[in-house]
Amino acid sequence: MAKFKRPAINRIPAIIREAHEQEEQLAAKNKYLQDALIRNKREGQKLAIYARWAALLVIALLLPLLNFSPSIIYYELILVGFALLGWAQLKVANVGHSRAELFLIFCDLALMTITILVPNPFFDQNWPVAMQYRFDNFLYFFVLLAAATLAYSWRTLIAFSIWTTVLWTSGLLIIWLFGRQIPELSDKIKIATEEYPQLDLVLDPNSLLFSLRLQEVVVFIIVAGILALNGWRNSQLLVKQADIARERANLARHFPPNIVDQMADQDQPLGQIRSQKIAVMFADIVGFTQLAENSDPEEIVALLREFHQRIEKAVFDNNGTLDKFLGDGVMATFGTPTTSPKDAENAVNCAHEMLASINDWNKSRETVNNAPIKLSIGIHYGDVILGDIGSHRRLEFATLGDTVNVASRLEELTRSLNTQLVVSKELIDATSTPDQQSTIRQFKLVGQKTLRGRATKTEVWTFSSFPKAGKSDS
Secondary structure (H helix, E strand, O other): OOOOOOOHHHHHHHHHHHHHHHHHHHHHHOHHHHHHHHHHHHHHHHHHHHHHHHHHHHHHHHHHHHOOOOOHHHHHHHHHHHHHHHHHHHHHOOOOOOHHHHHHHHHHHHHHHHHHHOOOOOOOOOOOHHHHHHHOHHHHHHHHHHHHHHHOOHHHHHHHHHHHHHHHHHHHHHHHHHOOOOHHHHHHHHHHOOOOOOHHHHHOOOOOOHHHHHHHHHHHHHHHHHHHHHHHHHHHHHHHHHHHHHHHHHHHOOOOHHHHHHHHHOOOOOOOOEEEEEEEEEEEEOOHHHHHHOOOHHHHHHHHHHHHHHHHHHHHHOOOEEEEEEOOEEEEEEOOOOOOOOHHHHHHHHHHHHHHHHHHHHHHHHOOOOOOOOEEEEEEEEEEEEEEEEOOOOEEEEEEOHHHHHHHHHHHHHHHHOOOEEEEHHHHHHOOOHHHHHHHOOEEEEEEEEOOOOOOEEEEEEEOOOOOOOOOOO
């Protein structure tokens, strides 16, 4: 038996459901999207209610001008009802599926339908109920729709249009079946328009003008559909903005805030392959293996978290880039993604702040009989290669080159030299400007040393006294 393809229009509910599920999955994975949705919902809901109250105030002032009579009090009370419904919606507003909020939206539409179709009980009118349609009050549904676009998702707008259509057509059906009619008026209209047969359809007070009622509903659905489509488009933009926020947060894990702002403003891609001179630092906890052997896993994790927080703060406070954590160690760079004249000095100041921070930490550890933490640091200055490495599935921004290897070997050299900070001649030369002489005086020359894995010797320096922690001005 041949299978027939479902018409495209029949797939609309499935498409809507799939789009909704996709948004929920994205929100569940991206906390920045969740925050953006919550913030957008709250701001939109407040704006919608304020707009509603402003519109109700305008209508309340307009009604007496259109029909100044005691019967107008009925409609003024209904406006108060709409204002209270708006206040209730503001109180129960929530991101996601909210039955209370949907119920209040339905109450909005039901109250609007009753207001338009049910005759004013305080107005003594002796005419057919069908005359209620002659005031073109369906336009007020567009006021509710406009306010809804400020606060509700595109899915709610679709439900909004469906409920409006159902309520409006249900009211039409009830009036057609049970509404009060005055047949003699229709007869008189036919007699009066006998020579103009089309006029009796327009002037007949008992006529519901079904073609116009259909036109109202169709136009409303079209407008609601366009607004829902625009709402969907805005939600996609919100998703993209949340992704940007997530990417920015990821950058903030590696770079200080000022560098993140700078990178966000520049047009050049971060992963572009290039070579530049920077300062590379390696810092490590001496004797961590033995420390871990004699401690509980929970204690080790807590220790590493505290250590990483202190190291991270020192790096970011001195405009450094946190390249990666290496278990009980860290690699940091100064001069990425862009270089500055104080990269070498920033690296030295960062090392001093690290040592001062660990020294303060050891004082607090001593009070609870915990073993002191000894930090070793190596810094080198030279050319590196910057860019993305990896496969098409996963890329990582990396710093490569001999400078990185030398910095790592200098950190290892601290053990044999029985010191905590070893730097290269190249770093000393990079800090040899007149305003950086104080940095140079903190070090003393050790001499030429052979580093593991390198044939040529490297001139190394160590700091001569424990310095005060200070922040770089750059």
